[in-house]
Each structure stands twice: as structure tokens, then as C-alpha cells.
Amino acid sequence: MPNHPASPHLPFGENKHAEWYGKDILSVRQFTRQDLGYIFGVAHEMRGMVERVGTFDLLKGKILANLFYEPSTRTSSSFTSAMERLGGSVIPINEVRYSSVSKGESLPDTVRTLECYADVIVLRHPEVGSAALAAQFARKPVINAGDGIGEHPTQALLDTFTIFEELGVGGMDGLTVTMLGDLKYGRTVHSLARLLSLYKVKLNYVSPDILRMPAEVMEEVAGKGIVQHEYPILDTILPESDVLYVTRVQKERFENPDEYEKVKDAFVINPQIMQAAKKNMIVMHPLPRVSEISIEFDDDPRAAYFRQMEYGLYVRMALLAMVLGKA
Numbered sequence: 001m002p003n004h005p006a007s008p009h010l011p012f013g014e015n016k017h018a019e020w021y022g023k024d025i026l027s028v029r030q031f032t033r034q035d036l037g038y039i040f041g042v043a044h045e046m047r048g049m050v051e052r053v054g055t056f057d058l059l060k061g062k063i064l065a066n067l068f069y070e071p072s073t074r075t076s077s078s079f080t081s082a083m084e085r086l087g088g089s090v091i092p093i094n095e096v097r098y099s100s101v102s103k104g105e106s107l108p109d110t111v112r113t114l115e116c117y118a119d120v121i122v123l124r125h126p127e128v129g130s131a132a133l134a135a136q137f138a139r140k141p142v143i144n145a146g147d148g149i150g151e152h153p154t155q156a157l158l159d160t161f162t163i164f165e166e167l168g169v170g171g172m173d174g175l176t177v178t179m180l181g182d183l184k185y186g187r188t189v190h191s192l193a194r195l196l197s198l199y200k201v202k203l204n205y206v207s208p209d210i211l212r213m214p215a216e217v218m219e220e221v222a223g224k225g226i227v228q229h230e231y232p233i234l235d236t237i238l239p240e241s242d243v244l245y246v247t248r249v250q251k252e253r254f255e256n257p258d259e260y261e262k263v264k265d266a267f268v269i270n271p272q273i274m275q276a277a278k279k280n281m282i283v284m285h286p287l288p289r290v291s292e293i294s295i296e297f298d299d300d301p302r303a304a305y306f307r308q309m310e311y312g313l314y315v316r317m318a319l320l321a322m323v324l325g326k327a
């Protein structure tokens with residue numbers, strides 16, 4: 001008879017009854033206002049822990065597969081940092097061309113493979129609906145880190161957390177948020193407009209005509225009773241904006257390069273333009289920026305885009321802890 005050692009006491013203490021245990025994060029549509037209160041509370045605690053101790057063992061022994069079919073700096077490295085600060089580890093697949101994807105492996109098969117080795121999968125993919133497809137085949141939680149021009153729910157959560165931390169003392173209701181730039185192809189603004197519709201905010205959209213916010217997003221947001229206005233220029237609404245959310249024109253999504261050339265420099269935020277804005281407002285950007293915010297504006301206290309990246313770490317730590325049953 002083989003001599004079986006007594007089963008060691010392993011740290012398997014996740015709470016399978018926790019509300020978010022094992023859940024996928026695919027779209028901002030799945031969150032209620034109450035959920036945001038909870039997530040922001042956990043993110044706030046994560047911030048305190050990182051400031052006090054840096055790294056701790058909440059997700060010790062857990063493994064994240066970071067599967068990126070599109071370029072990324074912030075999303076990919078902040079998920080890695082989030083997992084490692086919680087004591088877990090990461091399988092990074094940033095260059096799918098060096099993985100079996102380049103041999104023609106399907107997304108479902110790649111996901112089925114990675115979940116044998118990991119406890120949670122973060123996926124960025126160029127096709128709308130790819131994260132939902134992956135989630136259909138995966139037993140482990142899938143987190144959407146951007147599906148083409150579709151959604152970018154974790155970015156919208158960190159964007160909303162940024163607004164909450166920087167301006168939300170008196171509550172989020174009543175704020176005016178102006179989104180500027182490529183509202184057609186920018187997935188961050190598709191998710192953010194939907195998520196902000198949980199609050200009584202006013203939304204302005206400023207873009208070239210060919211890059212307007214998709215009708216389906218506007219209809220969904222209108223259905224929540226939110227006032228939305230579209231403008232071709234920023235001038236009239238900048239002074240009333242509490243948040244100016246600037247986006248990059250998404251060169252890689254244009255079918256015709258001439259169209260991109262026509263609109264790429266449509267808006268440039270600089271210190272002169274910002275003289276017309278309030279003193280206690282913030283300028284955000286999901287980054288990377290190209291030329292839509294001049295570097296001369298970076299030292300202005302209203303430039304929140306670098307702080308916004310840091311808030312992203314805390315929100316992603318919160319989400320990982322939640323879906324792995326530790327928050």
C-alpha cells in the first residue's frame with residue numbers, strides 16, 4: 001500500500017459564497033450603483049494596504065493568466081502588479097505571435113488551456129464579444145481587458161473611481177462630464193458613459209462628425225434618464241465641465257488612413273484652452289496620448305491622468321480579490 005502522507009493544511013480558505021466569487025467581468029452593464037460603492041470601498045482599502053505594506057499575501061498561491069492579443073502597457077502591467085502586490089503570480093502572454101495562437105489555435109482552445117494553469121484569465125482581444133465568448137468556454141473567471149471597440153469595463157471602473165476619489169466628496173450626482181475625441185472607436189468612453197449613467201450626471205460628447213458616440217450607447221444611456229448633448233467644438237461647454245475626459249483618435253481602427261489624417265489633430269488640450277475651465281475640475285485620459293493633450297499641461301493640478309493610472313492598480317486589486325473569493 002502506498003504510504004499517503006496526511007493531507008497538509010493548505011491555505012484554500014476562499015469564500016465560495018462571496019457574491020463575486022467565480023464571476024466574470026465582461027461589461028459595465030453587470031454593475032449596480034451599490035456594487036460600485038462596494039468595489040470602491042475595497043479599492044480604497046487596497047490603496048491603504050499598498051501605502052502601508054506594499055505587498056501582502058491575500059492571493060498567495062493564486063495564478064493569473066494575462067492574455068493580450070492587442071498592445072497594452074497600463075492594463076497589462078497594472079494587472080500584473082495588482083496580482084503580485086496581492087502575493088499571487090502571473091503567466092504573461094503579451095505576444096500571442098509567440099504562442100500557439102500563431103499556429104491557428106482558436107480562442108476557446110487557448111482559454112481552455114490557460115485555465116488548466118491559472119485561477120483567473122484577463123483577456124484583451126480585437127473582436128467585440130471575444131471576452132463573452134471566452135467566458136462561455138472557461139470554468140474560471142474571465143476579466144475583459146478590452147474587446148475591440150466594444151467595452152473596457154475595468155478601465156471604466158477605475159475612471160469612475162478616479163472621479164469619486166478626486167471630486168466625489170459631495171457625491172457623484174450633479175457632475176458634468178465631457179468626453180472628447182474619438183467617441184466612435186474608443187471603447188473606454190463606451191463603457192464609461194454606460195457606467196456613469198448609474199449616477200445623475202450630465203454627459204457632453206465633443207467629437208468630429210465621423211467619430212460621434214454610437215447611437216446604441218446613447219440610447220442605452222438615455223434609457224437611464226441621463227441628459228446627453230453632442231457638440232462639434234469644446235468652447236461652450238468647457239467652463240461648465242467638472243471632468244474633461246480626453247481620448248486618443250484610434251488610428252488602428254480606421255479602415256481608410258486618409259480619414260484618420262483628417263481628424264487626428266482635431267482637438268489639442270493645452271494651458272491656454274484650459275484657462276476657460278473651472279479651477280476645481282479634472283482632466284482625465286485613459287492613455288496612451290499622442291498629441292491630444294500637450295505636455296505643457298502636465299504640471300497643472302487639474303491634470304489627473306497620471307493619478308488615474310495609480311487608481312487603476314487599486315481597482316484591479318479589488319476585482320481580483322473579489323472574483324477569487326477574498327473580498
Ligand code: NCD
Nearest residue numbers: 074075146188248286287288
Ligand atoms: C485604452 C484602450 O486600450 O482602450 N488604453 C488603456 O487601456 N488604458 C485607450 C487607447 O488605447 O487609446
